[in-house]
Amino acid sequence: MDSEMTTKDEEMEEAAPQKAEEEKKKKSKIVMLVGAPGSGKSTFSEDVMKTSSRSWVRVCQDTIANGKTGTKAQCLKKATDALNDWKSVFIDRCNLDREQRSEFLKLGSPHVDVHAVVLDLPARLCISRSVKRTGHEGNLQGGKAAAVVNRMLQKKELPKLNEGFSRITFCLNEKDVEEAVKTYGALGPLDTLPSGSFGQKNPDAKVQLGIMKFMKKVKPPNNSSKDPVSKQESKETNPSSKEQDVVAFSAQNTDKNIKADGNSRERPAAGSAMTNDIPTLAFPSISTADFQFNHKKASDIIIEKVEEFLDKIGNGRLVLVDLTSGSRILNLVKVKAEQKNIDSSKFFTFVGDITQLYTKGGLHCNVIANAANWRLKPRGGGPALEIATKEAAGDAGCIEPGSALTVPLPSTSQLHKREGVTHVIHVLGPNMNPQRPDCLNNDYDKGCKILREAYSSLFEGFTSIVRTLTKEFNKDPSKSVSTVPSSLIDQRSKREGVFESDSNKKYKGPKVEVGVEKKSESTERFTGDGTIKTWGSWAQSLHRMAMDPEKYNKDVLEISDDVVVLNDLYPKAQKHLLVVARKDGLDRLTDVRVEHLPLLRAMQNVGVKWAMKLISDEPSLVFRLGYHSDPSMRQLHLHVVSQDFNSTHLKNKKHWNTFNTAFFLDSVDVMEEIEKCGKAKLNDNESLMSVELRCNKCRSAHPNIPRLKSHISRCRAPFPSDLLQNGRLVLAPN
DNA sequence: GTTCTAGAAC
DNA sequence: GTTCTAGAAC
Numbered sequence: 137m138d139s140e141m142t143t144k145d146e147e148m149e150e151a152a153p154q155k156a157e158e159e160k161k162k163k164s165k166i167v168m169l170v171g172a173p174g175s176g177k178s179t180f181s182e183d184v185m186k187t188s189s190r191s192w193v194r195v196c197q198d199t200i201a202n203g204k205t206g207t208k209a210q211c212l213k214k215a216t217d218a219l220n221d222w223k224s225v226f227i228d229r230c231n232l233d234r235e236q237r238s239e240f241l242k243l244g245s246p247h248v249d250v251h252a253v254v255l256d257l258p259a260r261l262c263i264s265r266s267v268k269r270t271g272h273e274g275n276l277q278g279g280k281a282a283a284v285v286n287r288m289l290q291k292k293e294l295p296k297l298n299e300g301f302s303r304i305t306f307c308l309n310e311k312d313v314e315e316a317v318k319t320y321g322a323l324g325p326l327d328t329l330p331s332g333s334f335g336q337k338n339p340d341a342k343v344q345l346g347i348m349k350f351m352k353k354v355k356p357p358n359n360s361s362k363d364p365v366s367k368q369e370s371k372e373t374n375p376s377s378k379e380q381d382v383v384a385f386s387a388q389n390t391d392k393n394i395k396a397d398g399n400s401r402e403r404p405a406a407g408s409a410m411t412n413d414i415p416t417l418a419f420p421s422i423s424t425a426d427f428q429f430n431h432k433k434a435s436d437i438i439i440e441k442v443e444e445f446l447d448k449i450g451n452g453r454l455v456l457v458d459l460t461s462g463s464r465i466l467n468l469v470k471v472k473a474e475q476k477n478i479d480s481s482k483f484f485t486f487v488g489d490i491t492q493l494y495t496k497g498g499l500h501c502n503v504i505a506n507a508a509n510w511r512l513k514p515r516g517g518g519p520a521l522e523i524a525t526k527e528a529a530g531d532a533g534c535i536e537p538g539s540a541l542t543v544p545l546p547s548t549s550q551l552h553k554r555e556g557v558t559h560v561i562h563v564l565g566p567n568m569n570p571q572r573p574d575c576l577n578n579d580y581d582k583g584c585k586i587l588r589e590a591y592s593s594l595f596e597g598f599t600s601i602v603r604t605l606t607k608e609f610n611k612d613p614s615k616s617v618s619t620v621p622s623s624l625i626d627q628r629s630k631r632e633g634v635f636e637s638d639s640n641k642k643y644k645g646p647k648v649e650v651g652v653e654k655k656s657e658s659t660e661r662f663t664g665d666g667t668i669k670t671w672g673s674w675a676q677s678l679h680r681m682a683m684d685p686e687k688y689n690k691d692v693l694e695i696s697d698d699v700v701v702l703n704d705l706y707p708k709a710q711k712h713l714l715v716v717a718r719k720d721g722l723d724r725l726t727d728v729r730v731e732h733l734p735l736l737r738a739m740q741n742v743g744v745k746w747a748m749k750l751i752s753d754e755p756s757l758v759f760r761l762g763y764h765s766d767p768s769m770r771q772l773h774l775h776v777v778s779q780d781f782n783s784t785h786l787k788n789k790k791h792w793n794t795f796n797t798a799f800f801l802d803s804v805d806v807m808e809e810i811e812k813c814g815k816a817k818l819n820d821n822e823s824l825m826s827v828e829l830r831c832n833k834c835r836s837a838h839p840n841i842p843r844l845k846s847h848i849s850r851c852r853a854p855f856p857s858d859l860l861q862n863g864r865l866v867l868a869p870n
Numbered sequence: 871g872t873t874c875t876a877g878a879a880c
Numbered sequence: 881g882t883t884c885t886a887g888a889a890c
Binding site: 672674675677705706768769785787840 | 871872879
């Protein structure tokens with residue numbers, strides 16, 4: 137409509153908006169904040185917005201959904217809207233890994249620069265801030281915060297320019313942050329900043345410098361005495377306070393007391409290839425030495441927390457370590473663990489120096505705990521110790537009692553190279569010693585609470601490491617979970633992304649990319665109602681194992697031409713195995729035809745064989761073998777599950793009903809059905825998942841899972857007659 | 871398959 | 881106030 141107007145003014149009016157638009161376009165910026173909770177992202181953006189003459193929009197995931205935590209998608213939308221409005225945007229979420237950042241980077245354009253401001257402050261500072269703050273918008277408070285921050289920092293990938301940033305500013309301390317606030321606050325509407333990466337000291341450092349220096353204080357035994365630092369330390373440290381002080385990390389040039397725990401609690405043969413592969417956390421008793429926490433109470437808490445976490449740590453194990461075999465706490469815990477019948481292959485006690493468990497005790501522990509005493513004041517342990525502590529604690533001064541800090545060890549560190557320790561978890565317990573700071577004055581209510589928190593944080597940290605290892609292993613099974621000595625196994629490959637050693641070569645097999653399906657249609661399944669569902673990536677692991685069992689050697693109990701036998705990763709009973717068919721294309725029961733009967737019989741036979749083997753070890757076990765009508769995991773698999781259903785992994789109605797309704801099809805019945813009708817009759821009915829919870833023996837109904845579980849642990853009724861027929865149950869001959 | 875968490879149920 | 885479930889996200 138303006139096109140016909142010809143006066144000068146009007147021409148100018150026509151051109152002006154275009155020009156203004158261009159100008160506006162140029163001035164938009166995305167500043168992506170990168171940092172853990174507590175690193176000060178929100179404060180940073182607020183401080184900039186206070187002084188800036190630009191128009192900023194802060195996109196904060198913690199508050200985006202009407203003040204509550206929202207989704208990444210919501211953030212993307214708000215950012216897009218703001219950019220369309222020619223505003224500049226702060227992306228205020230952690231953005232700690234490349235994947236999380238990638239979608240926001242796509243919002244960049246020739247007119248919109250994307251900057252990163254990395255708030256790479258000491259982990260302790262972030263943790264203590266997150267723990268302390270109340271009413272934080274993201275609701276990340278209290279003890280949980282420490283675990284969350286730890287987990288996040290472990291996965292941290294610092295941003296690089298090649299991701300698409302035009303400028304990256306690294307802030308390693310408060311002063312850097314102040315500078316960056318000034319820089320961005322002073323940025324006028326049309327100003328630009330030089331491109332490039334600023335402020336990063338060591339591009340590949342994942343570990344805080346202070347802690348790296350701290351760790352370097354661990355020297356091999358033969359040269360530690362030459363090191364004036366450790367000499368001083370061992371001289372000046374009160375032997376009675378060894379455990380709580382950082383002396384755990386000073387080399388102890390002594391052989392005394394380095395011996396395996398000779399007492400009754402069984403310790404799996406250390407040093408064998410098998411045990412080397414088990415993620416293991418060695419930890420001292422927290423707070424019982426220098427912090428004078430009551431030993432009896434402490435031992436109860438250790439047992440309580442060990443029991444709580446034993447199921448969460450997957451294939452990992454926990455080892456309580458003390459220097460002397462006469463240790464009271466060690467003996468208390470040992471007796472209680474025996475009384476409680478705790479699996480001694482997953483938790484045991486060990487006598488030795490926690491920094492030399494592998495070289496002096498033959499016990500490989502990839503993670504060790506340091507019962508920290510960050511608050512050690514100068515009089516505590518001599519100048520060297522003071523410096524070390526200060527460095528490790530950074531500007532924040534301390535970690536909070538009850539919290540833990542996971543520190544990955546550089547591969548160059550002695551602990552890593554010599555002992556195979558890949559992580560140290562620092563944990564601070566409650567103090568009952570009036571001679572030490574923050575004494576709780578015999579307040580054991582509070583003390584026990586903090587000690588529980590401390591163990592929770594410690595075990596949580598370890599759980600997270602185990603999880604990461606397992607994930608890495610699943611992603612690339614040729615990368616061993618083992619870390620002994622990890623420097624020999626994966627350092628180069630991690631750096632260069634190649635595997636050339638012979639042991640890895642032989643697993644390479646045919647040129648099939650792991651995780652990439654050969655046939656796209658094979659990831660789909662036809663459900664009963666004629667719809668097609670896609671198998672999610674998490675649902676593919678059994679298929680992968682069945683196709684390449686050698687790659688998963690240590691997770692597999694048996695490999696034959698027909699089947700692979702393995703322990704269910706999340707057992708729903710004391711014993712829960714899977715017999716997985718190896719035939720490609722047999723995803724589930726609907727794919728089974730008469731020609732597969734021999735295979736089904738083979739699966740049944742292998743399942744019975746394993747059930748009988750387990751029964752011979754534990755005659756009270758009773759097994760049922762069967763298939764799920766609509767399995768979640770791809771690749772036909774037979775469940776061999778003991779009927780106690782005593783497992784922490786059995787958590788909800790669906791878990792129960794998949795094993796205790798018609799959804800569960802007994803192997804014997806399936807084979808009979810196929811023989812008769814040519815295929816299995818499925819009970820793929822969603823409503824079966826929501827039927828009331830009934831005891832598998834007396835068939836009584838129960839209102840919820842905890843009540844049901846408590847009932848089945850006591851119910852002594854015989855199995856119902858239908859289960860006792862046709863060999864549906866495998867049980868010990870009486 | 872699990873984890874996380876809001877809100878229902880108690 | 882605490883326990884438990886169910887649904888979304890992964």
